[in-house]
Each structure stands twice: as structure tokens, then as C-alpha cells.
Amino acid sequence: MDFEFTPEEEAFRGEVHKFLDENLPAEGGRDPASVAKWNKLVREKRWVGFSWPVEVGGGGGDIMQQVVLKEEMARRKAPPLGSCFMGLAWVGPAIIEYGTEEQKQKFIPDILDGKYQWCTGYSEPDSGSDLASLKCKAVRDGDHYVVNGQKIWTSIAMWSKWMILLVRTSANPDDKHDGITCLLVEMDSDGLEVRPIKNMAGGAMFAEVFFNDLRVPVENRLGDEGQGWRVTISALAHERSGIAEIHGLLRSLEAITELARTCRKNGKPAVEDPGIRRRLVKAGTRIEAMRLNGMRFLTKQLKGEKVGPETSINKLHRAALEIELGELALEIQGSAAPLMKGAADVPDDGRWQTFALSWPEVVIGGGTPNIQKNIIAERILGLPKD
Ligand SMILES: Cc1cc2nc3c(=O)[nH]c(=O)nc-3n(C[C@H](O)[C@H](O)[C@H](O)COP(=O)(O)OP(=O)(O)OC[C@H]3O[C@@H](n4cnc5c(N)ncnc54)[C@H](O)[C@@H]3O)c2cc1C
Known part of the structure; x- marks a missing residue:
């Protein structure tokens, strides 16, 4: 290399x-x-x-x-x-790969200009990790699809103008993956209702979305009927192929190291405590391992190969690091750790308390650690399916 x-x-x-x-x-x-x-x-x-x-x-x-x-x-x-975060991360690339000329002209310039937000309607109450079991149903009626069902955990649904939505268009059990179709849906349509969900950090950035006889023009189908799974796999590959994620982690580590310089432990700056130092170094080493693994994807991309299961290694490291860094930041704060944003004397305006409560965003969103371990076990280590 x-x-x-x-x-x-x-x-x-x-x-x-x-x-x-x-x-x-x-x-x-x-x-x-x-x-x-x-x-x-x-x-x-x-x-x-x-x-x-x-x-x-x-x-x-x-x-x-x-x-x-x-x-x-x-x-x-x-x-x-x-x-336009989701538009740039995966909706745009999916439209470029599978969209009609009209769809490209209609959506791509707006995504590049950041005119509005997109949200992603994949997960359902009983279909998360096993996404292909989704049930939200669309039935063809002339030049429309009529959609009924529910999505959940839809990030930024409240502020989005469009949604990339997965629906079931075939009830045949043999068509598990091939019975899924991808639709592009305008959020202010009749028959679509958004109900925000509050998270444990106090924010409301995701929602449940309900569809009641929602009518979607056939021209808003992305890819062919029954091709939705392939569209999604390609879209999520874009989500997982970035190596830029380590920069965010490095910034958090730098800020926590700074926090350890200002907070005191046993009468000395926390950064002088051997236990804290060991954990800071361990986090730095893990980030470096992610950077080098990122180089593996990059090498594959440069050779024109598809990025594969090795992205799960970084997703798993990142999940562990997000939890570890949040816990470390609170430990460094000592008796100030239980204070919340807005409390007097809370270090860094409560930023680390919010950080420590926000781990589900990166740990669960985009595939849980168990699912990443399954991928690594089966597709990298060649172990039998559990
Ligand atoms: C902050 C956040 C934002 C999100 N944003 C979106 C969004 O914008 N759009 C969207 O569609 N979804 C979104 N999601 C949903 C997310 O994709 C799902 O939560 C995720 O796929 C897990 O599905 P689930 O919650 O149904 O859990 P489940 O799949 O029910 O899993 C529950 C537990 O069982 C374990 N498990 C499940 N299957 C297996 C298996 N085969 N082997 C071992 N263990 C297993 C899981 O690891 C987990 O611990 C978001 C989630 C979060 C937390």
C-alpha cells in the first residue's frame, strides 16, 4: 500500500x-x-x-x-x-444509479443546492435489522401506488420535504427481497402523518410516519417494481464507504483530552491520572486502527472493486468508541458528571452529558453491533451462519 x-x-x-x-x-x-x-x-x-x-x-x-x-x-x-445530508449521502447516489432522466433533473440540482432535506423511510416497528421483512404495502392503482402502513425512527421526518420509502409490492412469500419497491414521496402529501418521538437526550429528531391510502405517482418510483432492495443496498454502500468518520472521532478525542487538562482528579489535572491517560491512548489507537482499515476500503475503491463487509469493522469500532468516549468524558468530570445542560458549573455547557446520552444515533442507526458482528463472522471470517 x-x-x-x-x-x-x-x-x-x-x-x-x-x-x-x-x-x-x-x-x-x-x-x-x-x-x-x-x-x-x-x-x-x-x-x-x-x-x-x-x-x-x-x-x-x-x-x-x-x-x-x-x-x-x-x-x-x-x-x-x-x-442536504441524506440527499448527498445516499439518496442522490441512488437516484444517479437508478433514476430516470426526469428524476435526475428534478432532484439532483436541489440536493446539490441544499434546497430542502430528505428523510429515509426504511425501518418499521417489526422490521429493523431484518429490514427485508418490511410490511408497509403499496398496491398499484392505474398510474399511482396506494400506500398503507407505518415507518418508525425516521430521522428528521419533521423537517424533510421528500422521503425515500421502501414498500412491499408483492405479498408472495417467495418474493421476500424481490417484493420490495422504492418510492420517492413528498412529505406534505394527503394520507401521510408524522408523529415526532422524543429521545433520551431530550431531543426530538426522529419520528413515526403513518401512511393511510397515500397516493404516489408511478413516475416517483425509483428503479423497477421489485428492485427496491437492490436500490437500498447500493444506497447504503455509499453510507458505509466513507473514511471521513474518523475525523469526527479525532475531534471528540482532542476535546476530551482538553477537558482532562482542565478537570481535576485526586488533586491533579485529570490528564495526569494513569487510568485516564491509558483510556485516552487506547481510544487514539483504536481510531488509528479505523484509519488504516479505511485505507483498505480506499485501496479497493481505487482498484475499481466494490467496498464490502470490511466497512462493518469500522462501524463496530465506532460504536464501541462512541460509548467509551462518552463514559470517559463523564468520568473526567468527576462530581460534575450528573449535571445537565443549563446547570451552573456544568463543564463545556453540558456538551458531554448530551454526547453520552446520544450514543444510539451511531451505535444503532445504520445497523446494530450484533449485526456488524454477524457480517464480520460470516463474510470475513467465513464462519457458519448462526
Ligand atoms: C438515532 C437513530 C436514527 C435512525 N434513523 C433511521 C432513519 O432515518 N430511517 C430508518 O429507516 N431507520 C432509522 N433508524 C432505525 C435503525 O435502522 C434501526 O433501529 C436498526 O436497524 C435496528 O432495528 P430495530 O430497532 O428494529 O432493532 P431490532 O432489529 O429489533 O434489534 C433488537 C436487538 O436484537 C439484535 N438482533 C436483531 N437481529 C439479530 C441477529 N440476526 N443476530 C444477532 N442479534 C440480532 C439487535 O442487535 C438488537 O440488539 C434509526 C435508529 C436510531 C437509533
Whole structure:
């Protein structure tokens, strides 16, 4: 494996540095107007959807340039490239791969411009890990599908204009995977109701979504009828192929190390405590292991191969790290740990209390640790299916 960057890639890094020096809003001054200006500038640079084909308005950038771009953005703590998170992460790539020309023209520019949000209607009350057992039903009626059923844990459903939705179009038990179809649904349609769910950290960022004779035009089907599973696998591969996730973890580790410098344990700065130091170093080592594993996906991508089950290794490490870092931050705070945001004397304005209660977002969302272990056991280690 060659860890060096080519002169062209280093020249591109220089271009990114220059752009950031000239345009990055200061961390403390990121009000909505300066973030909007930033979004416009990075869109003009074609750095939003950087790796998407030029024909759909993307940057046509290659994989290594994308790595350089993401690394430099993360190092300088820049705002995200584009504001339509799910649109950029998997809805857009799925539309580019499976969409009609009309769908591409209708949705891709808005995703790149961040005009509105997308949400993802996959999970149901009895279909999470075993997603292919989903029951939400769509029946063809002329040039529409009529949808009835329920989704749950739908992140940002309250603020989204569109949803990528999986429905069952065949009741034949032999068609488990082939009986699933993907529809693109406008959230303000009649027959669709959103009920927010409050999480244990006090936020309400996900919801239940109910469908009651919702009518969806056939032209809003993504891919063929019965092809929804393939569309989803391809969409989720985009979710899991990023190596940028380690930068977020590194930033948390840096901030927790700083916290350990300011909080005291046994009369000394907590960072001098051997137990705390060991855990900080262990977390750093684990992040480095994730970075190197990320290089494995990258190598595969550079060879034109599909990224496979090795992404589950990073998902599993990340789940463990999110829990470990949250617990460590609270331990470092000692007697201040039980304080909540808003309490007097709570360190870092209660940021770590919220962090420690937010682990389900990354640990459960996108596949639980048990499911990742099953994938690693069966598809990497070749163990029999349990
Ligand atoms: C913060 C957050 C955001 C989310 N956002 C979305 C979203 O936007 N859209 C969406 O569709 N979904 C979303 N989800 C749902 C998420 O995808 C599911 O929660 C996840 O797939 C697990 O499904 P489940 O909750 O039904 O748990 P289950 O599948 O019922 O699992 C329950 C327990 O059983 C274990 N288990 C299940 N099957 C196996 C097995 N075969 N072997 C070993 N153990 C097993 C699991 O590991 C888990 O511990 C979100 C979840 C969270 C927490």
C-alpha cells in the first residue's frame, strides 16, 4: 500500500488550503448568513457532490482528490460540503444509479443546492435489522401506488420535504427481497402523518410516519417494481464507504483530552491520572486502527472493486468508541458528571452529558453491533451462519 500522495494530489491540497484561508468562516462566527455564503461558494467550486458525474452537476472528482478534500475540510473544522445530508449521502447516489432522466433533473440540482432535506423511510416497528421483512404495502392503482402502513425512527421526518420509502409490492412469500419497491414521496402529501418521538437526550429528531391510502405517482418510483432492495443496498454502500468518520472521532478525542487538562482528579489535572491517560491512548489507537482499515476500503475503491463487509469493522469500532468516549468524558468530570445542560458549573455547557446520552444515533442507526458482528463472522471470517 502506498501512503504517499502524488504531486497532482498535493497541488490540489494546496488549492483547498488557499480556498479555506480565504473563505472559511471563523468557528465562532458561523451564523446562518455566513454558512449560506459558504454553501454557495463550495457549490460554485463543485465541491458539493464532488465525486458525482459532471453531467448531473457534480464535480467529477476522483477518489484520491475526494480524500484530500475531506481531510483538509475536517482538519480545519469546516462546515459540511452541502446541507442536504441524506440527499448527498445516499439518496442522490441512488437516484444517479437508478433514476430516470426526469428524476435526475428534478432532484439532483436541489440536493446539490441544499434546497430542502430528505428523510429515509426504511425501518418499521417489526422490521429493523431484518429490514427485508418490511410490511408497509403499496398496491398499484392505474398510474399511482396506494400506500398503507407505518415507518418508525425516521430521522428528521419533521423537517424533510421528500422521503425515500421502501414498500412491499408483492405479498408472495417467495418474493421476500424481490417484493420490495422504492418510492420517492413528498412529505406534505394527503394520507401521510408524522408523529415526532422524543429521545433520551431530550431531543426530538426522529419520528413515526403513518401512511393511510397515500397516493404516489408511478413516475416517483425509483428503479423497477421489485428492485427496491437492490436500490437500498447500493444506497447504503455509499453510507458505509466513507473514511471521513474518523475525523469526527479525532475531534471528540482532542476535546476530551482538553477537558482532562482542565478537570481535576485526586488533586491533579485529570490528564495526569494513569487510568485516564491509558483510556485516552487506547481510544487514539483504536481510531488509528479505523484509519488504516479505511485505507483498505480506499485501496479497493481505487482498484475499481466494490467496498464490502470490511466497512462493518469500522462501524463496530465506532460504536464501541462512541460509548467509551462518552463514559470517559463523564468520568473526567468527576462530581460534575450528573449535571445537565443549563446547570451552573456544568463543564463545556453540558456538551458531554448530551454526547453520552446520544450514543444510539451511531451505535444503532445504520445497523446494530450484533449485526456488524454477524457480517464480520460470516463474510470475513467465513464462519457458519448462526
Ligand atoms: C438515532 C437513530 C436514527 C435512525 N434513523 C433511521 C432513519 O432515518 N430511517 C430508518 O429507516 N431507520 C432509522 N433508524 C432505525 C435503525 O435502522 C434501526 O433501529 C436498526 O436497524 C435496528 O432495528 P430495530 O430497532 O428494529 O432493532 P431490532 O432489529 O429489533 O434489534 C433488537 C436487538 O436484537 C439484535 N438482533 C436483531 N437481529 C439479530 C441477529 N440476526 N443476530 C444477532 N442479534 C440480532 C439487535 O442487535 C438488537 O440488539 C434509526 C435508529 C436510531 C437509533
